[in-house]
Amino acid sequence: DAGVIQSPRHEVTEMGQEVTLRCKPISGHDYLFWYRQTMMRGLELLIYFNNNVPIDDSGMPEDRFSAKMPNASFSTLKIQPSEPRDSAVYFCASSLRSGGADTQYFGPGTRLTVL
Amino acid sequence: GNSVTQMEGPVTLSEEAFLTINCTYTATGYPSLFWYVQYPGEGLQLLLKATKADDKGSNKGFEATYRKETTSFHLEKGSVQVSDSAVYFCALRDRNFNKFYFGSGTKLNVKP
Numbered sequence: 001d002a003g004v005i006q007s008p009r010h011e012v013t014e015m016g017q018e019v020t021l022r023c024k025p026i027s028g029h030d031y032l033f034w035y036r037q038t039m040m041r042g043l044e045l046l047i048y049f050n051n052n053v054p055i056d057d058s059g060m061p062e063d064r065f066s067a068k069m070p071n072a073s074f075s076t077l078k079i080q081p082s083e084p085r086d087s088a089v090y091f092c093a094s095s096l097r098s099g100g101a102d103t104q105y106f107g108p109g110t111r112l113t114v115l
Numbered sequence: 116g117n118s119v120t121q122m123e124g125p126v127t128l129s130e131e132a133f134l135t136i137n138c139t140y141t142a143t144g145y146p147s148l149f150w151y152v153q154y155p156g157e158g159l160q161l162l163l164k165a166t167k168a169d170d171k172g173s174n175k176g177f178e179a180t181y182r183k184e185t186t187s188f189h190l191e192k193g194s195v196q197v198s199d200s201a202v203y204f205c206a207l208r209d210r211n212f213n214k215f216y217f218g219s220g221t222k223l224n225v226k227p
Contacts, residue, residue: 109157
Protein backbone atom coordinates (compact mmCIF):
# COMPACT_ATOMS: atom_id res chain seq x y z
CA ASP A 1 0.00 0.00 0.00
CA ALA A 2 1.31 3.43 -0.94
CA GLY A 3 0.05 5.08 2.22
CA VAL A 4 -1.56 8.49 2.36
CA ILE A 5 -0.39 10.66 -0.52
CA GLN A 6 -0.27 14.44 -0.35
CA SER A 7 0.63 16.99 -2.97
CA PRO A 8 2.42 19.24 -3.33
CA ARG A 9 5.08 18.54 -0.70
CA HIS A 10 6.09 22.18 -0.66
CA GLU A 11 4.17 25.26 -1.72
CA VAL A 12 5.38 28.85 -1.72
CA THR A 13 2.88 31.50 -2.66
CA GLU A 14 2.20 35.18 -2.21
CA MET A 15 -0.38 36.70 0.05
CA GLY A 16 -3.78 36.87 -1.59
CA GLN A 17 -3.28 33.89 -3.85
CA GLU A 18 -5.43 30.78 -3.81
CA VAL A 19 -3.80 27.61 -2.52
CA THR A 20 -5.10 24.08 -3.04
CA LEU A 21 -3.70 21.13 -1.13
CA ARG A 22 -4.50 17.58 -2.20
CA CYS A 23 -4.80 14.26 -0.45
CA LYS A 24 -5.34 10.68 -1.49
CA PRO A 25 -6.24 8.46 1.49
CA ILE A 26 -5.39 4.80 1.88
CA SER A 27 -7.71 2.72 -0.26
CA GLY A 28 -10.67 1.41 1.73
CA HIS A 29 -10.37 3.89 4.56
CA ASP A 30 -13.65 5.64 5.41
CA TYR A 31 -12.35 8.54 7.51
CA LEU A 32 -10.19 11.43 6.34
CA PHE A 33 -8.71 14.16 8.52
CA TRP A 34 -6.97 17.45 7.78
CA TYR A 35 -4.54 18.85 10.37
CA ARG A 36 -2.36 21.93 10.58
CA GLN A 37 0.93 21.97 12.48
CA THR A 38 2.76 25.10 13.63
CA MET A 39 5.37 25.74 16.28
CA MET A 40 3.06 28.05 18.17
CA ARG A 41 -0.16 26.01 18.12
CA GLY A 42 1.06 22.45 17.67
CA LEU A 43 -1.15 19.98 15.81
CA GLU A 44 -4.69 21.24 15.15
CA LEU A 45 -7.56 19.27 13.64
CA LEU A 46 -9.19 21.37 10.94
CA ILE A 47 -11.91 19.09 9.58
CA TYR A 48 -12.73 15.44 9.14
CA PHE A 49 -14.91 13.39 6.81
CA ASN A 50 -16.69 10.07 7.11
CA ASN A 51 -17.68 8.36 3.86
CA ASN A 52 -16.96 11.63 2.01
CA VAL A 53 -19.30 13.65 4.24
CA PRO A 54 -17.87 16.42 6.48
CA ILE A 55 -18.56 15.50 10.11
CA ASP A 56 -16.82 18.22 12.10
CA ASP A 57 -15.38 21.42 10.65
CA SER A 58 -15.19 23.31 13.92
CA GLY A 59 -11.42 23.56 13.60
CA MET A 60 -11.48 25.42 10.30
CA PRO A 61 -10.05 28.82 11.24
CA GLU A 62 -12.24 31.01 9.06
CA ASP A 63 -14.20 31.26 5.86
CA ARG A 64 -11.04 31.52 3.82
CA PHE A 65 -10.57 27.79 4.39
CA SER A 66 -12.70 25.16 2.68
CA ALA A 67 -12.40 21.41 2.22
CA LYS A 68 -14.06 18.95 -0.09
CA MET A 69 -14.11 15.23 -0.60
CA PRO A 70 -15.78 14.51 -3.94
CA ASN A 71 -15.06 10.78 -3.75
CA ALA A 72 -13.50 8.18 -1.49
CA SER A 73 -10.04 8.57 -2.99
CA PHE A 74 -9.54 12.32 -3.10
CA SER A 75 -9.83 15.38 -0.91
CA THR A 76 -8.78 19.01 -1.20
CA LEU A 77 -8.12 21.79 1.29
CA LYS A 78 -8.35 25.24 -0.23
CA ILE A 79 -7.27 28.59 1.18
CA GLN A 80 -8.56 31.67 -0.61
CA PRO A 81 -7.15 34.25 -0.17
CA SER A 82 -4.01 33.04 1.58
CA GLU A 83 -2.28 35.08 4.31
CA PRO A 84 1.20 34.83 5.86
CA ARG A 85 -0.27 33.46 9.11
CA ASP A 86 -1.47 30.42 7.13
CA SER A 87 2.13 29.28 6.78
CA ALA A 88 2.33 25.83 8.35
CA VAL A 89 2.64 22.15 7.58
CA TYR A 90 -0.70 20.65 6.59
CA PHE A 91 -1.23 16.94 7.15
CA CYS A 92 -3.85 14.63 5.81
CA ALA A 93 -4.63 11.37 7.63
CA SER A 94 -7.01 8.50 7.03
CA SER A 95 -8.41 5.67 9.10
CA LEU A 96 -10.76 2.72 8.91
CA ARG A 97 -13.35 2.38 11.62
CA SER A 98 -12.95 -1.13 12.99
CA GLY A 99 -14.01 -1.04 16.61
CA GLY A 100 -11.55 0.08 19.23
CA ALA A 101 -8.40 -0.47 17.23
CA ASP A 102 -8.75 2.38 14.74
CA THR A 103 -5.44 3.98 13.85
CA GLN A 104 -4.83 7.16 11.90
CA TYR A 105 -2.26 7.00 9.12
CA PHE A 106 -0.63 10.29 8.25
CA GLY A 107 0.67 11.56 4.96
CA PRO A 108 4.07 13.26 4.67
CA GLY A 109 2.52 16.73 4.82
CA THR A 110 2.53 19.85 2.67
CA ARG A 111 4.76 22.67 3.87
CA LEU A 112 3.02 25.92 2.95
CA THR A 113 4.81 29.25 2.97
CA VAL A 114 2.80 32.40 2.28
CA LEU A 115 4.97 35.43 1.62
CA GLY B 116 -14.56 16.92 27.23
CA ASN B 117 -11.56 15.14 25.78
CA SER B 118 -8.00 16.36 26.12
CA VAL B 119 -4.43 15.11 26.40
CA THR B 120 -1.63 16.65 28.46
CA GLN B 121 1.97 15.59 28.02
CA MET B 122 5.19 16.76 29.56
CA GLU B 123 6.90 19.68 27.96
CA GLY B 124 10.20 19.22 26.26
CA PRO B 125 12.72 19.15 25.08
CA VAL B 126 13.98 16.09 26.89
CA THR B 127 17.70 15.53 26.47
CA LEU B 128 19.23 12.16 27.36
CA SER B 129 22.47 10.32 26.79
CA GLU B 130 22.45 7.14 24.76
CA GLU B 131 21.36 4.07 26.76
CA ALA B 132 19.54 6.19 29.35
CA PHE B 133 16.04 5.34 30.57
CA LEU B 134 13.20 7.33 29.03
CA THR B 135 9.86 8.35 30.49
CA ILE B 136 7.48 10.79 28.80
CA ASN B 137 4.41 11.47 30.87
CA CYS B 138 0.94 11.62 29.38
CA THR B 139 -2.39 12.10 31.14
CA TYR B 140 -5.81 12.38 29.61
CA THR B 141 -9.35 13.52 30.23
CA ALA B 142 -12.06 11.68 28.38
CA THR B 143 -15.76 11.03 28.24
CA GLY B 144 -16.31 7.32 27.96
CA TYR B 145 -13.56 4.79 27.29
CA PRO B 146 -11.06 6.00 24.74
CA SER B 147 -8.30 4.19 22.91
CA LEU B 148 -4.83 5.61 23.59
CA PHE B 149 -1.91 6.05 21.22
CA TRP B 150 1.67 7.21 20.98
CA TYR B 151 2.82 8.64 17.67
CA VAL B 152 6.36 9.61 16.67
CA GLN B 153 7.40 12.31 14.20
CA TYR B 154 10.88 12.36 12.71
CA PRO B 155 12.19 15.60 11.19
CA GLY B 156 10.46 16.48 7.94
CA GLU B 157 8.02 13.58 8.13
CA GLY B 158 4.43 12.90 9.11
CA LEU B 159 3.35 11.24 12.32
CA GLN B 160 3.79 7.48 12.57
CA LEU B 161 1.99 5.18 14.96
CA LEU B 162 4.39 3.91 17.62
CA LEU B 163 2.04 1.91 19.85
CA LYS B 164 -1.54 1.79 21.08
CA ALA B 165 -3.81 0.36 23.78
CA THR B 166 -7.54 -0.03 23.49
CA LYS B 167 -8.68 -0.77 27.03
CA ALA B 168 -7.67 -0.38 30.66
CA ASP B 169 -4.54 -2.30 31.76
CA ASP B 170 -3.54 -3.04 28.16
CA LYS B 171 0.14 -2.55 27.44
CA GLY B 172 1.20 -1.34 24.03
CA SER B 173 4.74 -2.02 22.90
CA ASN B 174 6.91 -1.52 19.82
CA LYS B 175 10.63 -1.08 19.09
CA GLY B 176 11.47 -1.28 22.80
CA PHE B 177 8.93 1.38 23.77
CA GLU B 178 6.08 0.54 26.15
CA ALA B 179 3.04 2.27 27.60
CA THR B 180 0.30 0.95 29.89
CA TYR B 181 -3.28 2.20 29.85
CA ARG B 182 -3.97 3.22 33.46
CA LYS B 183 -7.60 4.09 33.96
CA GLU B 184 -7.25 4.79 37.70
CA THR B 185 -4.65 7.50 37.09
CA THR B 186 -5.85 8.42 33.56
CA SER B 187 -2.31 8.04 32.31
CA PHE B 188 -0.44 6.47 29.41
CA HIS B 189 3.24 7.17 30.07
CA LEU B 190 5.78 6.20 27.41
CA GLU B 191 8.91 4.34 28.54
CA LYS B 192 12.02 2.85 27.01
CA GLY B 193 14.79 1.14 28.91
CA SER B 194 17.71 2.23 26.73
CA VAL B 195 17.36 5.02 24.19
CA GLN B 196 19.42 5.37 21.03
CA VAL B 197 20.42 8.40 19.02
CA SER B 198 17.98 7.24 16.35
CA ASP B 199 15.10 7.71 18.82
CA SER B 200 15.52 11.47 18.61
CA ALA B 201 12.14 12.74 17.43
CA VAL B 202 8.93 14.39 18.64
CA TYR B 203 6.52 12.10 20.49
CA PHE B 204 2.77 12.71 20.60
CA CYS B 205 0.28 11.15 22.98
CA ALA B 206 -3.27 10.88 21.64
CA LEU B 207 -6.67 9.54 22.49
CA ARG B 208 -9.49 8.45 20.22
CA ASP B 209 -13.08 9.20 21.07
CA ARG B 210 -14.86 5.98 20.17
CA ASN B 211 -18.18 7.67 19.55
CA PHE B 212 -16.98 10.02 16.85
CA ASN B 213 -13.66 8.46 15.80
CA LYS B 214 -12.06 11.81 16.54
CA PHE B 215 -8.46 11.97 17.74
CA TYR B 216 -7.12 14.40 20.33
CA PHE B 217 -3.36 14.98 20.34
CA GLY B 218 -1.07 16.31 23.01
CA SER B 219 1.33 19.13 22.27
CA GLY B 220 4.25 16.81 21.58
CA THR B 221 7.51 16.21 23.45
CA LYS B 222 10.80 16.59 21.66
CA LEU B 223 13.42 14.00 22.58
CA ASN B 224 17.11 14.60 21.92
CA VAL B 225 19.45 11.67 22.48
CA LYS B 226 23.17 12.46 22.58
CA PRO B 227 25.85 9.90 21.76
